Amino acid sequence: MFEKKLQILQVDKLDLQILSMLMNDATIPYTDIAKELIISGGTVHVRMKKLQEMGIVTGSNLIVNPQRIGFDVCAFLGIYLEKGSQYHEAVKILESVKEVVELHYTTGLWSMFAKIICRDTAHLREVLNEKIQVIPGIQRTETFISLEESIKRQITLLDN
Numbered sequence: 001m002f003e004k005k006l007q008i009l010q011v012d013k014l015d016l017q018i019l020s021m022l023m024n025d026a027t028i029p030y031t032d033i034a035k036e037l038i039i040s041g042g043t044v045h046v047r048m049k050k051l052q053e054m055g056i057v058t059g060s061n062l063i064v065n066p067q068r069i070g071f072d073v074c075a076f077l078g079i080y081l082e083k084g085s086q087y088h089e090a091v092k093i094l095e096s097v098k099e100v101v102e103l104h105y106t107t108g109l110w111s112m113f114a115k116i117i118c119r120d121t122a123h124l125r126e127v128l129n130e131k132i133q134v135i136p137g138i139q140r141t142e143t144f145i146s147l148e149e150s151i152k153r154q155i156t157l158l159d160n
Helices: 002-009 013-024 030-037 041-053 084-094 121-132
Strands: 073-081 100-105 112-118 138-146
Touching (some): 013 030, 013 041, 030 041, 112 121
Antiparallel strands (some): 100 112
16 A cells, blocks of 8 residues: 555655655755765755655754753643634644644544643643633643653654
8 A cells, every 4th residue: 555655656765765864864965865875966856856846845854852952841732622613713823832842633532632842840831821721612631741752753664
């Protein structure tokens, strides 16, 4: 099934090799990728342009360790909405809460599931009480504080 989707999207093994290398280190120069894969730098550039146009690559990010700059609390928040129809309006408001770094519309117990990064528990309490729980349509929330992030990674594109 995965191979069938690759054919539809016109992605081949070389594309996956290029993506894998960049997912491992987004700062690697295209010339280094070309040397490793024994292709030209222009080929890497053309392939990346194609992957961007296809919507497979949507950007690149600098990853900052929040704890190293004073944001010591990572919490996950299960959000119960009064009605599912209030989802889009709640999302618009939650977008303005800068401490919300991820938000998912989910099945199961909660309507939404959010990842929140705060300086400390006092900051988390302020975000919950003054920014999130006051949003129209949010019935209640359930908070889980992460004690340690044990695994964080990208998907694996190639089996080695």
